[in-house]
Amino acid sequence: MKTDPNRNEPAAEREVVITRVFDAPARLLFDAYRKCEHIRRWFGPRGWPVTLCEIDFRVGGRFRFAMTGPTGEQNTPFGGEYLEIVENRRIVYDNGFELPGAGRMVVTVTFDEAGDQTTLTIHTLFDTIAMRNEHVGMGFMAGVNSGLDQMEELMAELQR
Amino acid sequence: MQAQTQKLDLVFAALADSTRRAILARLAKGEATVNELVEPFHLSQPTISKHLKVLENAGLVSRGREAQYRPVRLEAAPLKKAAQWIGNYERFWNESLDQLEEYVREMKAKESHENRPKQKRTRR
Numbered sequence: 001m002k003t004d005p006n007r008n009e010p011a012a013e014r015e016v017v018i019t020r021v022f023d024a025p026a027r028l029l030f031d032a033y034r035k036c037e038h039i040r041r042w043f044g045p046r047g048w049p050v051t052l053c054e055i056d057f058r059v060g061g062r063f064r065f066a067m068t069g070p071t072g073e074q075n076t077p078f079g080g081e082y083l084e085i086v087e088n089r090r091i092v093y094d095n096g097f098e099l100p101g102a103g104r105m106v107v108t109v110t111f112d113e114a115g116d117q118t119t120l121t122i123h124t125l126f127d128t129i130a131m132r133n134e135h136v137g138m139g140f141m142a143g144v145n146s147g148l149d150q151m152e153e154l155m156a157e158l159q160r
Numbered sequence: 161m162q163a164q165t166q167k168l169d170l171v172f173a174a175l176a177d178s179t180r181r182a183i184l185a186r187l188a189k190g191e192a193t194v195n196e197l198v199e200p201f202h203l204s205q206p207t208i209s210k211h212l213k214v215l216e217n218a219g220l221v222s223r224g225r226e227a228q229y230r231p232v233r234l235e236a237a238p239l240k241k242a243a244q245w246i247g248n249y250e251r252f253w254n255e256s257l258d259q260l261e262e263y264v265r266e267m268k269a270k271e272s273h274e275n276r277p278k279q280k281r282t283r284r
């Protein structure tokens with residue numbers, strides 16, 4: 001993959017934003033991010049547990065994770081550096097796979113507590129539009145409004 | 161990588177049409193002749209053929225050699241590639257956050273359990 005960071009490309013086209021509202025205080029969610037004992041319990045898709053976890057939780061410190069898939073084989077580790085840490089409010093880190101030429105992303109996790117709820121926002125800024133598209137399939141999303149459901153049906157059909 | 165990206169572009173462009181996705185869904189059940197494909201779609205044969213051409217260019221279907229019928233069949237490999245790729249990142253996070261929801265509930269329960277004796281003590 002060619003990964004010349006092209007920061008001249010508009011940020012809006014290099015980013016992905018994912019949010020979720022939790023019935024929990026920000027400090028618990030923040031804690032879930034800072035310790036391996038917690039990360040191992042939730043990080044990653046189902047069936048892909050984190051089997052390598054190293055965290056040096058301070059600005060300038062690094063983290064390194066790897067997940068093991070259903071085949072039992074550990075996947076390529078990924079990780080990066082903590083760029084900013086604001087207790088119970090925000091974590092900014094850079095991240096990427098440990099592969100030659102792999103692109104980088106800067107992830108900003110924001111914890112917004114209001115009443116009994118906390119909104120978690122995961123903002124990811126990829127190096128390039130191409131990298132974003134490769135991760136998210138936006139080329140497809142842009143052309144298809146309701147294509148995903150049909151796509152899923154189709155895949156289910158294929159796997160029969 | 162360039163060539164592969166271009167190939168994926170073709171796949172996604174081909175999939176960006178509901179008739180073509182319907183054709184693929186039909187072919188997922190087994191190969192069919194063009195005439196068999198025309199029937200359920202209430203479209204003209206040239207229109208169906210045009211869609212098939214797009215699917216063929218994307219490598220999503222192939223045509224048999226048999227001169228008379230030339231049955232159309234699904235080529236699953238590029239589709240699987242596209243599906244692996246679609247929404248990977250969002251799916252990654254959505255599934256992680258589903259698990260985080262469950263885990264945070266557990267953290268909360270643990271915390272309130274640990275706090276309970278304390279509250280009793282202060283009441284006494």
